[in-house]
Amino acid sequence: MKNKLISLLCILMLAGCYGKTEPAANENDRYFLFATPLRDHTIWLQAKAGLDSACDFYHVHCDWIGPNVIDTEKMNEVIETGILQQADGIITQGVIDSSLIQEAKEDGIPLILVDSDQPDSERFAYMGKDFKQQAELMLKDVEKHLGTKEKLKIAIQVAESDFSIAKQQIEQIKSVFQQHPGGYELVDISDSKSDIVRAKREWKNVLSQYPDINVAINFAAESAEPCAETAKEMNIRKHILIYAVDDMPATISMIKNGDIDGSIVTSFYDYGYQSIKLMMEYLDHGKKPESTTVYPTLMMVTKENVDTYKGDLNEKK
Template sequence: MSNRKWSFGLIVLVLIFGYVLLRFFSSTVKVDDLVQQMEQNNTENTSIKHVVLIAQELDNPFWREMQQGADEAAAKLGMKIDYMGPIRIHPPEQMKLLEKSIAARPDAILVQGINDPDYDLLIGKAIDQGIPVITVDADEPGSRRLAYVGTDNREAGIQMGKLLVKDADGSGRIGVMIGSELADNQRLRLEGFRSIISAAPGFEIVDVRSSNISRIGAAKQAEAMLSERSGIDIIVGFSALDAAGILEGVKAARKEAVRIYGFDDLETTRKSIAQGEVMASIVQQPREMGAQSIHLLDQLFKGKKLSAQHFIDTYILDREQMEFGGSGR
């Protein structure tokens, strides 16, 4: 009886061993097949250039538009875009993604400037490894990036200032909302805006606050601004979420007579302009930024030298233009 049990146990062990061996052999074959497929793909796709686009915030509409523009241009020029970014705005995460991207050795990298010396060093590291870097949306002028593609942010601030002075009745106490005190593009927009307002008699900037690129932050800061500073009759927002947030803050403070000016053309901003709640917005063209960046890389890959700055025009979007179906471009 015991011999039978031993024999049965031995048979079971042999079967189990055979099954494990078969699975191992099958797995090895599959791995070999995958390796062959990867080698074949690499051989077939040597002409395809892989470009990494690192967004400030992964699902932000502005960056999704830029991705679309880059994808469309890449499809025509034999490139592939690998799009990535933090779930929420977080510059340290952008730095980590840049570092990981360099390690992956793509053919080029598109990044937003974040005005950080360590970031400059990473860009230099990429250049040293033969990976071209182009900044988009915000520049990193102190780095070794090859080119910047985006808005002339100081000029956009000037454009906002001229628009406001033209619209107002010769005077105005102005509150300003910037997206971030650290962002170079926000600093330049404010600088350009100040240059116009300071030269316009009857106009005064009485408060400048940061929304932290958040609609909720803009709403809270706008409400606080109106309660703490008397006589503000105009509030200007310089990042995409500011106009919607400022509008909420104005309503919470029961100061509906305040005139609001925004930046970019999110759907909420467009609706508020159509309803007369926001006066106008200075609109960037992120899709064109993405496309232009890819066209520049195409020139670079063909041996052409790039100029350092490539500005994409902004335009004014107001109620009149929307009613007549125009974009102001």
């Protein structure tokens, strides 16, 4: 017990560096933890907005804690803190140590994974993109531009190629793009490490080595901008389709300006709001989700719908 208390104190000190909020007086004593992979990232802050709204609605206390750069060890520490504190529920990305998911279950704590999954784990539920649908939306838009007969030469950039989310997205691209009648070749996969400087360096290397690439896919949200910049600098932008994920302001601006061709977007807001809703329904009424996999609405944003997609996304919820 003494060692566990010492561990708790040490982890709490670390958590204070990653964005812990001050507890507030609430009507409900329930406490939920969102162990975010990126504390101040534009896209993940949409999940925080959903979290805050749900916690206000249900009158519960919530913490938003995590590192400012990708660091799974620090995420693990934050989750261990939540388990030791006997949080009523935990939300996190599925890049954490799977043993912590099992530990949460054994302690009676529902743990929801968002954005990337560990399907063989004991998680309470998973909420994230349908990666097959994502690949299908991309192929449909590619064929709208290039037709069905041209061979596709593809390069992909992810944040971390070792992460399950990256592997799943790449595998679905391979599976779905096999249906393209003109054939396809995946010529390169690079890592941004969630760093925009590295992202540009990697895209410069890739596009210099493979100047005949005609499809560039950015599964790291920060990668689309350096990809577009590099293509323009090399005067090959008109020969290459560039796709992104998520709807960061810079990404939406690039779509409007024609610097990239499209981005796959989903509701990160729901990662926060709907996760709290699912856990409250379970804790208060014993109601489990009908499926342990929950897919939010997915859309391809292009120049044609860039001004209306947010309304359409909300209508489909």
